[in-house]
Amino acid sequence: MIKKMISKNQLVINAKRMWPYIKPFWFRASLGVFLTIPVGGLDAAVAMFMKPFMDKVMVDKQPNFSAMIPFLIVGFTVLQGVLQYASNYLNTWVANKITIGVKRKLYAKLLCMDSSYFDNNNSGTILYRYSNDAETASNGLVENTKKFLSKTFSSIALAIVMLYNSWHLALIAIAVLGLFFYPIVFVRKKMKEIVKKSVVNLSSVMTIYNETFSGNKTIRSFTLEPEFSKRFHQATDTTFALAMKMVKTTNWLSPLMHIIMSVGIGLVIGCGSYLIVSGRITSGNFVAFIAALMMLYTPLKGVGNNFVAIQNSFLAIDRIFEILDLQPALKDAKDAKELAEIKKGIFFKNVHFEYVAGREILHDINLEIPVGSTVALVGNSGGGKSTVSALIPRLYDVTKGSVTIDDMPVTKLTQKSLRQQIAMVFQDNFLFSGTIKENILLGNPHATEKEMWAALKNACLEEFVKELPNGLDTEIGERGLLLSGGQKQRLAIARAFIKDAPIVILDEATSALDNKSERVVQEALDNLMKNRTVVVIAHRLSTIQNATKIAVINDGKIVEEGTHKALLAKGGAYSALYAMQFKEKENKKED
Numbered sequence: 001m002i003k004k005m006i007s008k009n010q011l012v013i014n015a016k017r018m019w020p021y022i023k024p025f026w027f028r029a030s031l032g033v034f035l036t037i038p039v040g041g042l043d044a045a046v047a048m049f050m051k052p053f054m055d056k057v058m059v060d061k062q063p064n065f066s067a068m069i070p071f072l073i074v075g076f077t078v079l080q081g082v083l084q085y086a087s088n089y090l091n092t093w094v095a096n097k098i099t100i101g102v103k104r105k106l107y108a109k110l111l112c113m114d115s116s117y118f119d120n121n122n123s124g125t126i127l128y129r130y131s132n133d134a135e136t137a138s139n140g141l142v143e144n145t146k147k148f149l150s151k152t153f154s155s156i157a158l159a160i161v162m163l164y165n166s167w168h169l170a171l172i173a174i175a176v177l178g179l180f181f182y183p184i185v186f187v188r189k190k191m192k193e194i195v196k197k198s199v200v201n202l203s204s205v206m207t208i209y210n211e212t213f214s215g216n217k218t219i220r221s222f223t224l225e226p227e228f229s230k231r232f233h234q235a236t237d238t239t240f241a242l243a244m245k246m247v248k249t250t251n252w253l254s255p256l257m258h259i260i261m262s263v264g265i266g267l268v269i270g271c272g273s274y275l276i277v278s279g280r281i282t283s284g285n286f287v288a289f290i291a292a293l294m295m296l297y298t299p300l301k302g303v304g305n306n307f308v309a310i311q312n313s314f315l316a317i318d319r320i321f322e323i324l325d326l327q328p329a330l331k332d333a334k335d336a337k338e339l340a341e342i343k344k345g346i347f348f349k350n351v352h353f354e355y356v357a358g359r360e361i362l363h364d365i366n367l368e369i370p371v372g373s374t375v376a377l378v379g380n381s382g383g384g385k386s387t388v389s390a391l392i393p394r395l396y397d398v399t400k401g402s403v404t405i406d407d408m409p410v411t412k413l414t415q416k417s418l419r420q421q422i423a424m425v426f427q428d429n430f431l432f433s434g435t436i437k438e439n440i441l442l443g444n445p446h447a448t449e450k451e452m453w454a455a456l457k458n459a460c461l462e463e464f465v466k467e468l469p470n471g472l473d474t475e476i477g478e479r480g481l482l483l484s485g486g487q488k489q490r491l492a493i494a495r496a497f498i499k500d501a502p503i504v505i506l507d508e509a510t511s512a513l514d515n516k517s518e519r520v521v522q523e524a525l526d527n528l529m530k531n532r533t534v535v536v537i538a539h540r541l542s543t544i545q546n547a548t549k550i551a552v553i554n555d556g557k558i559v560e561e562g563t564h565k566a567l568l569a570k571g572g573a574y575s576a577l578y579a580m581q582f583k584e585k586e587n588k589k590e591d
Contacts, residue, residue: 017321018141021101025094029142032090037153039084095142102134102320109323114330115395119355124207128199129319137316143309154295161292165285168275169268173293176264190249195315198242205235268293330397332414339417342502344406345370345533346392351401353387360399361387363556371502374534376544378577379553385537388553389505392535393422423501425525427508429492431480436465437472439480439491443499451498458527459494460520461487486521493524504528507537541578550574 022029110130118126162170208231212219219228272289275281281289351365362384369375377385390396391403394410402409410418423443431439440452447455452472456462464487468474480488496504506525522543538544544564551561552573559573567574 021098025097028090029094035083035087091142095139099138106130114328122207123210124203127206128203133316133319141313158292158296165289166281172267179260191311194246201238336414339413347404349402352399354399371533373548376536376547376550383553384556385553393419422503423496423499424505433478435473443495447498455494455497458497459490460524461490489521490524503533505535508539
């Protein structure tokens with residue numbers, strides 16, 4: 001009983017929460033619902049005409065009735081068809097508008113989620129829950145509400161026809177009708193568990209598709225086709241198993257409804273025969289009653305399938321509000337301030353950080369990055385260099401200690417104003433599908449064409465773009481697939497140039513390039529670094545010899561820091577790292 005009350009209360013809560021999405025279209029929604037009344041009610045018209053047809057035509061042989069009734073039936077059916085078309089159009093319009101509203105709200109929520117959320121959820125889960133659930137919830141809810149109301153009014157009208165023709169038989173039919181809904185109580189709980197597992201599995205299938213698309217070169221180069229085929233087969237086998245489990249759980253409802261319906265019809269025919277023979281009802285009454293009964297029972301045979309669809313809609317609504325109730329881990333403080341300019345610099349004070357509780361990545365980091373300086377972070381792979389750089393734009397919050405800009409903790413600054421002061425260039429920069437122009441303007445939507453060409457010139461990409469037939473309007477493909485690695489890096493640098501931010505973070509921006517491309521990209525980076533505060537994460541030490549300061553980070557700790565010359569003279573970790581790279585370079589020359 002308690003579970004049932006919770007379920008009902010949840011439905012009421014969800015209905016209230018869906019109202020803001022329905023409210024802008026309430027008039028059309030109400031009109032679409034209102035039209036279901038005559039659509040459902042007119043079902044009774046055909047059954048109602050069966051009594052005078054039987055009594056006046058079949059029994060009394062009155063020819064006037066035989067000519068009139070077919071026209072009346074056709075007329076009512078045409079009217080019902082027109083109203084049904086209008087109802088379907090309005091309900092579909094409303095459903096799609098609600099879907100768009102829900103999708104926009106979900107997408108707004110997705111955009112405000114922090115980096116840790118994307119670390120903990122795969123792409124399939126996000127695609128499925130943020131897109132498919134909106135479709136299932138909105139379209140399914142409106143469609144099934146329309147069907148429910150139409151059938152409700154149809155049932156009421158047909159019940160009136162049955163009561164009019166024989167209240168004795170109507171009591172029998174309605175009593176049997178009550179048995180239709182009793183089995184549904186046992187299905188709902190099991191259905192919810194299966195749907196939950198299905199969502200997880202379908203998300204996995206979508207993830208496989210995404211990884212196959214994005215990693216197609218890796219799959220081919222490592223001959224991973226059998227492995228990915230195996231993964232896909234396993235996922236689709238699970239899909240099949242869950243689908244069959246759903247069939248086992250729910251599809252016995254429809255056959256059971258057939259049996260219950262046959263029992264009801266059998267009882268009505270048996271009792272009806274007695275009532276006709278005893279003269280309590282006419283043949284017309286009986287035929288009209290049977291017609292109404294059949295029209296009432298027939299839709300209920302598929303109640304199992306309808307119930308599954310309705311439950312899917314309600315469960316999708318539950319999942320939507322689970323997402324909308326999520327709160328990002330990173331929020332602006334209530335008294336957060338705007339960062340207008342940077343006067344002193346960036347300071348790390350006793351910073352500790354962990355992605356997963358209990359597994360600390362950074363240990364007691366203390367680092368000063370004065371305005372106008374270039375600070376390079378070097379060290380062993382996985383030592384925490386990129387993590388340090390990610391804490392500056394507050395992609396993550398520190399576990400202990402603080403990151404401050406001009407003595408103001410970044411947690412006390414608005415995230416938008418903080419990130420507007422920072423331009424980032426990564427090893428693998430994400431370029432969006434579209435044109436060169438569209439990708440550059442992401443750095444500054446208000447930039448002029450002259451400013452764009454200046455950015456391209458500084459990024460050493462001007463000549464390349466000028467030689468293209470469509471110039472700035474050249475399509476670069478999804479993730480910039482139509483560009484070489486060096487061209488993608490330089491386009492990302494142009495995007496950073498157009499942003500004109502005072503802080504620049506370069507996260508191994510040249511490590512994935514060959515020597516020729518590296519030289520060109522390094523020239524572009526040198527242009528970008530002029531008159532800015534720069535944090536460089538470098539794999540190749542030759543690129544950071546002129547840095548104001550070099551910090552060596554190994555295993556999450558700063559083990560030493562200083563200038564290139566000072567660190568070489570010290571003969572510590574940096575000197576060993578430099579000697580190793582110099583030796584590798586000499587070996588390559590000998591080869």
